[in-house]
Amino acid sequence: MNIAFIGLGNMGLPMSANLLRAGHAVSGYDPVAARVAEFVAAGGKAAQSAAQAVQGAQLVITMLPASQHVRDIYLGDGGLLSQVDAQALLIDCSTIAPQAAREVAEAASAKGFAMIDAPVSGGTGGAVAGTLTFMVGGAAEHLERARAVLSAMGSNIFHAGPSGAGQAAKVCNNMLAGIAMIATSEALRLGLANGLDPKVLSSIISKSSGGNWVVDKYNPCPGTMDNVPSARGYTGGFAVDLMLKDLGLAVENALDMKAAVPLGALARNLYDLHSKSGNGSLDSSSIFNMFAPKS
Numbered sequence: 030m031n032i033a034f035i036g037l038g039n040m041g042l043p044m045s046a047n048l049l050r051a052g053h054a055v056s057g058y059d060p061v062a063a064r065v066a067e068f069v070a071a072g073g074k075a076a077q078s079a080a081q082a083v084q085g086a087q088l089v090i091t092m093l094p095a096s097q098h099v100r101d102i103y104l105g106d107g108g109l110l111s112q113v114d115a116q117a118l119l120i121d122c123s124t125i126a127p128q129a130a131r132e133v134a135e136a137a138s139a140k141g142f143a144m145i146d147a148p149v150s151g152g153t154g155g156a157v158a159g160t161l162t163f164m165v166g167g168a169a170e171h172l173e174r175a176r177a178v179l180s181a182m183g184s185n186i187f188h189a190g191p192s193g194a195g196q197a198a199k200v201c202n203n204m205l206a207g208i209a210m211i212a213t214s215e216a217l218r219l220g221l222a223n224g225l226d227p228k229v230l231s232s233i234i235s236k237s238s239g240g241n242w243v244v245d246k247y248n249p250c251p252g253t254m255d256n257v258p259s260a261r262g263y264t265g266g267f268a269v270d271l272m273l274k275d276l277g278l279a280v281e282n283a284l285d286m287k288a289a290v291p292l293g294a295l296a297r298n299l300y301d302l303h304s305k306s307g308n309g310s311l312d313s314s315s316i317f318n319m320f321a322p323k324s
């Protein structure tokens with residue numbers, strides 16, 4: 030297939046590399062030249078603009094930072110909706126507000142395009158390994174058209190519902206993940222204050238009623254686990270500022286839906302404080318340090 034990939038960042042670069050490995054012809058664009066150079070080294074074809082990348086593409090994938098980037102690239106002046114071939118399938122994999130996803134999909138549909146929202150979970154490790162989870166919003170037949178391509182980048186594909194439903198599922202998941210990260214940090218710090226070995230405590234929690242994904246796969250306490258950000262000074266992984274963005278999306282969405290998310294709002298505020306203390310680019314598990322005893 031001829032695929033256009035727009036946004037070759039921490040996630041987009043390894044995702045597009047997996048499409049190239051699967052034998053697709055991929056034309057890519059990112060405003061950062063170093064990103065494009067890495068993409069070309071992996072076998073991709075560099076485009077000078079998003080508009081150029083989509084010429085002749087049967088499928089367009091966007092993997093951009095936030096709602097405004099997605100609105101601008103599809104709906105803005107000379108946006109993709111006026112550039113792509115009529116038969117092309119549009120897939121936005123960025124994490125954005127469900128409302129923004131619905132707005133862009135409606136504009137695409139009004140012009141006769143098929144579009145799905147397909148945000149991912151699994152982090153940069155999952156993007157490299159091709160084991161991402163896709164949460165898809167849109168018509169079932171559009172998902173079926175996308176399935177083979179999504180399978181080259183991920184191992185779990187869920188149809189969450191109509192347009193925006195993939196983003197709504199992502200918002201719920203990431204709110205829970207953010208709360209779990211803080212709750213696990215708090216519990217491990219309490220254990221340390223009691224003189225417990227955090228590795229032993231983590232093993233106990235893992236097999237008890239407090240067990241969760243953070244303690245099993247992403248332990249925030251250094252020395253408890255290899256190959257996670259806490260083992261390398263909280264570098265790599267999922268940045269505090271991206272977690273803050275996702276928790277902000279959850280709180281905004283809860284206001285729109287008139288739903289109560291008291292712990293989600295508290296988690297957002299704690300990540301906001303952590304970011305403003307200069308930790309925005311560290312991995313989100315660094316919030317463990319917020320609960321360090323003061324000397």
Ligand code: NAD
Nearest residue numbers: 036037038039040041059060093094123124149152153267
């Ligand atoms: P990133 O900042 O590394 O990559 C985004 C890329 O988009 C950058 O390279 C940037 O230059 C590019 N970009 C910005 N504007 C553009 C434009 N107009 N045209 C083309 N490219 C443009 O971010 P990331 O970590 O790759 O995350 C991308 C999305 O995936 C975000 O919405 C994020 O929330 C989500 N996500 C990230 C992770 C993760 O672990 N990093 C996990 C799941 C979901």
